[in-house]
Amino acid sequence: MQGEYELKGYVYPYFAKVLELVTGKDPATFKFVVGKTPLSTFKEVAILFCLYYIVIYLIHGFMKNRKPFQLKWIAFVHNCFLCIISLVLCVSMFEFVLQIIFKHGLLNAVCAPQAYTQRLEVLYYCNYLVKYYEFIDTVFLALKKKKLDFLHLYHHGMTMFICWCQLYGHATITWGPVAINLFVHVIMYYYYARTTVIKKRVWWKKYLTTLQIVQFVIDIFFIYGATYTYFAFNYFPSLPNFGNCNGDPVMAVIGCAVITSYLFLFIDFFKKTYKGKKSSPKAAKDIKKALSTGKSTAVNAKNNLKKRAKSEKFN
Structure with missing residues (x-):
């Protein structure tokens, strides 16, 4: 991308080589273009978003009078893969972002258009595709006849959607919620992989949920700040602001709304799961x-x- 910051990659070059072997294309030539890049249009997103819920509903109906599948080792491999790919994407992303912060400051890392680099966009797009793969989480739960609560279904569907919004809006702050979410997912999918094969209570499960809540608090701090300074600079210059902030304002508002809903839903989940009912x-x-x-x-x-x-x- 023209005018972007020049950054050195240490982990990313190896990941790029794997991508080239898998796709047959050089990741250095990738650019997210709506209508040309696969799964880049709202129509595609909307169809797959609805299809996700339809498929889960059909599986739930199919399993109603059948014995649950075990899927022990398949689920284990699935969770291990998500743990590893989350780790690779997270480390690759942070190695670029930390360079921007140290060289140009946090404000530039959050708002400057030069900080939205081509290699970061490759990582954002890979993360977006992984969100479709994560739909398998729900498929496994349905096949095992586990409880499918609103939080799980809402979170999986909406996370895929806001990842598309971030790519569509080209917001510089995209690295904030994405990188932090990947860090949480490394721990979360390790937890799932472990509990799939070892049926023993993990003492730190409560702290994993706490980490998820902290994640959304940090996300809100970043995205609300970036959205505020954008609107203040462009529409209410009399208000104190840090200048313009790169990104689509509509997508930013959607992101603020969804992340805020996550925060309240996870707090409610925490209360119901760990606080217990009073006698x-x-x-x-x-x-x-x-x-x-x-x-x-x-x-x-x-x-x-x-x-x-x-x-x-x-x-």
């Missing part, structure tokens, strides 16, 4: 009574033992 007054009274009874029984038993020992001594 009713009657239940608390019954527990207190049981404890009191148990204590009295223990004391009586102890006294009886003493009396018996004393009696035996004199006898």
Whole structure:
């Protein structure tokens, strides 16, 4: 891309070679063009978005009177692949972004058009394609007859959509939510891979959900800040701002709305999953009574033992 920052790649060149072997095309020539790049139009996104939910509904109906599939090792390989590809994309992305921050400052890394580089766009597009592959998560859950809650279904569908919005809008801040999400996914898919083969409770599951919530808080800080300074600079110059910020404002607003909804949904999930329900007054009274009874029984038993020992001594 013309005028972009010049950055050195350390991990990315190896990833680019693998991409070239798989696709037969040099990633250096890639450019996301709506209507030319596969899965680049809103029509394609909308069709696959709806198809995802239709397929899951059909699988759910198909499995209604059937025994659940185990899919243990298939799911394990699936989760390992997502863990590895998330790690590669995350490290490749951060190696470019950190160079921009150190050389040009955080504000440029968030808003400057030169910071939206061709190689970063390759990584954004790969991440976008991975979101379609992640639909298999839900397919496995449906085949195993696991509970499909609203959060899971909404999150998978909308994440694919906002990844397309980021590519469509060419927003410089795209690296923020994408790179952080990839970091979380490295840990998350490691957790899924581990629990697929080892049926043992992982003590840090609660902290994984906490990390997801922190992720959305950081995302909101970045995207709200970038969106605010864009609108303030272009439409309300009397307001304090950091200047213009590169990206499509409509896509930025959609991103703000979706990420905010994620934050509230994950907080609600955290409360329901880890906080538990408080005991009713009657239940608390019954527990207190049981404890009191148990204590009295223990004391009586102890006294009886003493009396018996004393009696035996004199006898």
